[in-house]
Amino acid sequence: MGLRTVSAAEIREQVIGAIGEICCRPTPETADLLRAALNREKDELARDMLQSILLNHQIAAEEALPLCQDTGLLVVFAELGSELLITGGILPEIISAAAASAWQKFYLRDSIAPDPLRGKTLLPPEAKPGSSAARATSGLPFILHLDQVAGNRLTLHLALKGGGAENCGALQMFNPGASLGEIEDFIVRTVVEAGGKPCPPVFVGVGIGGDFESCAILAKRALLLPPHNEPDLQRMERRLLDRINLRGHGVMGCAGSTTALRVSILTRPCHIASLPVAVNIDCHAHRVTSRVI
Numbered sequence: 001m002g003l004r005t006v007s008a009a010e011i012r013e014q015v016i017g018a019i020g021e022i023c024c025r026p027t028p029e030t031a032d033l034l035r036a037a038l039n040r041e042k043d044e045l046a047r048d049m050l051q052s053i054l055l056n057h058q059i060a061a062e063e064a065l066p067l068c069q070d071t072g073l074l075v076v077f078a079e080l081g082s083e084l085l086i087t088g089g090i091l092p093e094i095i096s097a098a099a100a101s102a103w104q105k106f107y108l109r110d111s112i113a114p115d116p117l118r119g120k121t122l123l124p125p126e127a128k129p130g131s132s133a134a135r136a137t138s139g140l141p142f143i144l145h146l147d148q149v150a151g152n153r154l155t156l157h158l159a160l161k162g163g164g165a166e167n168c169g170a171l172q173m174f175n176p177g178a179s180l181g182e183i184e185d186f187i188v189r190t191v192v193e194a195g196g197k198p199c200p201p202v203f204v205g206v207g208i209g210g211d212f213e214s215c216a217i218l219a220k221r222a223l224l225l226p227p228h229n230e231p232d233l234q235r236m237e238r239r240l241l242d243r244i245n246l247r248g249h250g251v252m253g254c255a256g257s258t259t260a261l262r263v264s265i266l267t268r269p270c271h272i273a274s275l276p277v278a279v280n281i282d283c284h285a286h287r288v289t290s291r292v293i
């Protein structure tokens with residue numbers, strides 16, 4: 001393996017293509033899980049809503065229309081090979097500019113508030129930061145988690161994350177003596193109490209370990225990465241999925257026994273005095289994809 005170069009233009013095209021793919025088309029896994037849920041579901045209202053979700057997915061893919069009016073916040077986990085040289089720009093600016101172009105190209109809703117406090121501050125009216133026109137040149141705000149890895153490739157895991165689902169996440173700093181039952185109760189409770197707000201059926205990402213902020217990132221990473229092969233965690237994921245679907249409020253928080261489609265857990269080492277646990281929820285639109293460049 002030797003040193004490689006990749007141009008900003010190539011990364012830009014890949015990011016625009018990835019956003020175009022996920023804004024209008026569910027992942028094959030999402031479609032399979034929704035169809036399997038429809039086959040299992042007994043409640044008539046829940047079945048009707050699942051059929052509507054599948055029809056919406058089909059129309060969006062056929063007509064290249066966004067899966068949802070909330071076109072989301074772009075979140076990117078990037079793994080940059082130590083033997084890869086990017087020419088013509090730096091990664092955050094390349095992705096930001098690509099996102100701005102994609103938002104215009106695919107007519108995506110302008111969903112980012114440049115000032116999180118909005119009208120609660122005394123911004124002069126003429127400031128008007130972040131209009132669509134301005135972003136075409138200055139780039140779109142997005143979230144980047146950047147890791148350096150061995151090799152000469154750049155791997156990008158991308159998601160368009162809706163606000164409704166994102167708002168339902170939670171983090172708890174457990175006492176290290178907490179039982180597995182207490183941890184699982186917290187995860188189940190977080191999803192059940194979210195009700196219809198994250199547009200169920202949902203995908204549930206769980207982070208266990210690390211520290212306060214890395215645990216939350218781990219929970220989101222669990223939503224984007226391919227499944228792992230750790231048997232203990234797989235058993236815990238299945239147990240949590242069953243418990244959520246037993247206690248949850250069902251499709252769109254209204255009916256049936258399909259509240260979640262998948263639970264994914266990632267863990268990492270943590271301080272002996274800590275046991276952080278975070279839950280990040282994604283809706284049935286679940287707009288995620290990966291690119292290796």
Ligand code: SF4
Binds near residue numbers: 070166284285
């Ligand atoms: S949570 Fe998902 S499906 Fe619901 S409004 Fe937001 S993006 Fe759309």
